[in-house]
Amino acid sequence: MDRRRFVTISAASLSGALLAACNANPEKASKLLALAEHGNESIERGLFRHTAMDSVPSAAALAGKDFPKYFISDRVPVWDPAVRGVWRLEVSGAVRTPLSLTLEQLAALPRVAQKVDHFCVEGWNARAEWTGVRVSELARLAGATADAHYVDFAGFDNDYHESWDMESAMHPQTLVAYGMDGRMLGPGHGAPARVHSPIKLGYKNTKYLTRMVFMPSRNGGYWSDQGYEWYGGT
């Protein structure tokens, strides 16, 4: 009898707590959700392997001109050298030798071409062939130090940026891409160069890239600061 009672009461209070978390107390609920996000991030980072790669069958169709374009500015951000000077990618922060690379210098570095998925947080995925330089190659050239636990990728699409954990940035499929489907990157897709990796959701892949800053701690990001998962890994 006592146990029956105990069980009924605990079952009721458990479901009650769950329901309370949904309606009555949004603040408590969001604390619980933040806790779960934190736990999930630890698990995701624990599972993460550089050997786990995205693969797209070589015969698979590419999205081509249907590959969605997006940016946060009112109009397509275009780098105008007459106004802003020559475009350069600055690599700085926790590095021994900061870099400042023109597009030609970037294109002269070891080149990777990969046909991979792009996973959007909305649920769709699209395929394209990206050409560029591995972020790990840039980290090696700049001599990222032991303090470099995170990388912030910032661009000239207003103040768009997203910071990443170092392991994901060093994944062999994480590129600074300047080519798409065998052509130079178009203005709708982040020209002159952008981050592209199948291992993070689309919003983590900063377009219109200008700065890569290695950092001892993370500094959020455009969508992460609005409540989307900071980790955003696939």
Place this chain on the structure above:
Amino acid sequence: MADLVRRNHWVVRVTHWVNVVAIIVMAGSGMRIFNAHPAFARPGERFPLNPWEGHAIPKWLTFGAWLGGARHWHFAMMWILVLNGLAYLVFLFLHGEWRDVVPRKGDARDAIEMLRFYLFLRRDHPIQGKHNALQKSAYFAMPVLGVIIVLSGLAIWKPVTLGFITVLFVNYKWARVVHFVAMVLLIVLALIHVFMVFAVDPYALRSIITGWYNRANSPEARNARPFYHLVAPRRSSAESETDA
């Protein structure tokens, strides 16, 4: 004649109700995630298998308010769903109660007999164990669907890191389709289940809350079809109360 038995162990009762909450939150937040892009086709492709491609699910059926919020709920509640589901399955296995839900030879025939009974093609309620054969197949299909949902969910949550799970469903796109279709099937089964509880055996509600069940009121004893002989003959229920 009173015939009170302990029907559902506390583990079954607790996991049942936690599961109900978890499934509602998972389905609601999942549908909110779906609405961010309510289509299965990749950009530039078509997906004729879904006649409602591009049409969002009504907002009042969804949970989590916005895409990011729904994702937080989905990825938090999934742990409760999985741990609770495992507790239920481990209990069924250790306690031998899997026999009440795993189909065995003769269940197909018994299910046809149940259908015939419900369709008035047969006069007497078929003899059954804890559950009738139709119930049994539904209670077996639910955890099977649950396993498919969890696996396809992992496949679309981590399509690169857990890519070896994603390939079980061909690729990310098809894993999404499987995840969604399995959700729809599970919800349909659950709705039929709730309908049948109220239309055939409301006395079972007691058994899934306190654990006790009066066999004298069972559908078999009442010869009950949906909405038929719903109320047990007065004498037996009065007696059962005094005996308890």
